[in-house]
Amino acid sequence: MVEVTEFVLSLREKAFLYGDHSTYRTQLSRKLLNTRKRLNIATKNRGKFSKKPAITGTAIAEHPEYLHHELLTAERAWAHAMAMKASHSADTKGMTSKTRSHIVSRLEKAARVAERLVEALESGESGANIDDVLNARAYAALLKGAALFEKQSWEPCLQNYSICRIIYSALTTRSDRGDIFRDLLSETIDPSIRYAAYQLKIPRTLPIPAIARKAFIAAASPKVVDEVREIDAAVLDDSAEAAKGTPTTLTWRGREVKIEDAAIADAWASVGAARDKLTEKLASSGTLHPKDMAANYDDILAASQDAVDATKQAIDELRAEGVTQGDARMQSLQITRTAVSYEMISWRIGRNRVLVGENDGAKLEFGSTSRRKKKAEAQEVAERSKDEAPGRQIARLKEKAVLYDGILQSIESIKELPGVANDESLSNQLDATSQYFTALKSLAIARSHTIAGNPVNALALIKHALDLTQAATAPLSSVSDSTGPRNIQVTAQDVTFLRDTLTGELHRARALVEIFNSAAAQQKQQLQDQKTALPLLARLSVYPASGSVDLNNIVTYPPRLEPFPVKPLFLDTAWNYVTYPSPAAEGGAAKGRASPAPAVVKEEAKAPEAKPEQSKPAKKGWFGFGR
Incomplete structure (x- = not known):
């Protein structure tokens, strides 16, 4: 027997992947025609339409295609x-009454067909079980409820929707594919x-479960109620719902408010269950990679987001x-909104703290970011930190800085929540938390400057980070240590570890700066010595920084054969004695086509002989270009 809801939802899912309801209707018409042809009940081309008899349980038992036909x-x-x-x-003007009545008629037709199918399956001849x-x-109740919703x-x-919800809730415990029913219920x-x-x-x-349970008992027949109780009696039991421990109040900063909305209560209960589940996972899993540990925060982040939305x-x-x-x-809801938003942002910050590494990234670790088992990790990390390229190390530190930026932005969003600015104690704690993570960000940037060879910048950043940590120590010293999952709470142990780390980094940075300055001074002295080794004749363009000149080293003596720059000389005089023979002297030249004779250089300078002026031919054409 085909499961009705799974068959229908699979058809919808395939159609809506690339189309809409119109596309879905076209596909259904094609499938329906093929089904009728297989059952031999299709109206022939140009044939007279005849009303088909109702589908019976016997027909469904003999040919399951009849079930597909009705669906x-x-x-x-x-x-x-x-x-x-x-x-x-x-x-913009809304739906007209004619259109609405047409929509209702289509939905009522769908509900009637589904109800006929229920009657056929209820007969003992169909072979269908209770499920x-x-x-x-x-x-059928789902389609009937949609029609009544439009009316x-x-x-x-x-x-009708309550009947649908109670039945699907009961079937969820019996079906292996309960996720389909859960999505239908929630959406x-x-x-x-x-x-x-x-x-x-x-x-x-x-x-909603209480509303649906009450409406189901009032509307459903005793037979249906008994069938549901036979599948899952807890669905109709009020005590089972009360045993879930749905909270009725919420406490925020010493102020208790009553939760009047059931959706908020359910979402807040889900947050508590997700918190317990996260604590249990992290306690039982041992040592995990940061990415694997951060993945466990997805459930509690989704639950807290649902509470904020509700x-x-x-x-x-x-x-x-x-x-x-x-x-x-409204005042109670505003306090509730601040509380649930603070909870959501707190777990978001905790997830980022897990991703930056141990001790909030204060330890300098360079390892593979891929998800691998922790086999001999201490030795592997030590070897990678030595062999890894400086550019890759700086990229890792840049990723940490981005995570710290996300944490700082989340803290700023908490300050904008209603009522937070008026709470002086909370504001001071948030400011100290912001200083703590700003110091961690400065430490990450300082380490990148150290790797890049800028120890002076690294020293300034580490000193700035240490000042911020010392300023945040007093407000955060009252926060007790916690063994639970990471969230926004920064404990006194975290601040102490960061302060000790920064103190050691400060001494190290000062030593590096001293070494850097000594090396720079030594290099400068070497350059100065190289310059002073040259004679004064080679250093005429350099001003003596000491104000005195060593007159004992004026020139190199004894002199050495050395190249020196000389201006190139052009012997222009020879060009005065170069002459070219005239074309007339070449009697053998044919109409000026012969190439000129090579130039002749006279050995002795002679005065040029006076030649009689030859008459110039008259110019022809425009501007003398014609022949």
Whole structure:
């Protein structure tokens, strides 16, 4: 037997990967036609349409394709309704009543087809078990609830969605693919139940499971209730829900507020469960690589983000109802928002602290960032730190600086939360925490300057980091040491370790600067000695820095054969005695085409003979260019 919900959701998932509801409807029409052809119930081309008989349990038992036929028919009607709703969602004037009635009719048709399928499966001839029948019933309730949601019939809509939620919650414990039901509950069913409950003026203090349980018992038949109890009795048990320990109050900085919204209470309970799970993982896993350890923070970060979103949604709903900021409910929600936001940012900072390495990156470690087992890691790190290229070491320190920047930005975002600026103790602690991580960032940059060969810059940065650490020691000295997961809390042990590390780095940097200055002075003296070794004749363009000139070394004696620059000489006189024979003297030249004779240089200078002037031919053409 095909599982109804999994079959339907797989069709939707494949269609929505590259298309929309219209594409999905087209695909369903093609699949439906092929199914009818295989069942031999398709209307022939140009044939007269005849109404087909209802699908029975016997037909489904003989040919499972009939089950696919009913599901494809219901899904095509649902896709048609969703396509129309999506096409009119951008209309500024809203949806017309005719369009809404058309959408409702398509959804009601889909619900009727699904209900017929439930009746066929309930018969003993179909061979379906209790899980298959409940699965089909939940799918029918889902379509019926969508139709009632569009009709704005809130009470029956809430009842149908509650039936759907309770059945899927029970089937989650029996099915191997419970994640499909969980996604459907969180994305479609729970928001619809919450909105219908809001329209029915049901208090937000009631959680969604309690609302769904009450509506399910009132709307479902005793047979369905018994079937659900047979699968999972805890779904309908109020004591099981109370045993989960959903918190009703929240304490922030010594002030206790009541949690009136059920969604916030559930999210805050999830944060507590994720915190315990993270503590257990880190305690039982032993030594982990920083990346592996940071990956364990994903669950608590997601849970705290859900709590922040639920609080923000509750505040927005109160503002939409016109509740002012001075109202007690709004004040409680603002305190809750600050508390859950502080919790979320605190774990985000803790994740970055884990990534920078041991002792918040104060130790100078250069190792592989890939996820590897810690086999003989101490020896490998020592060898890598010696052989690794300086550019790679600077890149690692740059990554640390980026993580420190993220931590500092998170601390600044905490200062902007409501009520934090008025808390002087918390503000001082945040300022000291900011100074602590700024000192770590300065230490990382100073180490990169040391590797690059700039010890003077490194010394200045380390001195600045030590000053910041000493300023942060007093406010953070009262924070007790904690063995739990890393978060925003900087303990006195962390500050003490950083101060001791910076003190040692400061002495080391001063020694390096002294060595650097000595080497520079020695190099300068060597250059000065090289200059003084030259005679004064070779140093005429250099001003004596000492003010005195060594007159004992004026020239090199005895003189050596050395090259010296000389201006090149051109013997221009020879050009006065170069003559070229005229063309007339070449009697054998043919119409000026013969090449001129080589130049003749006379041995003795003779006065040029006077030649009679020859008559110049008259110019022809424009500007003398013609012939």
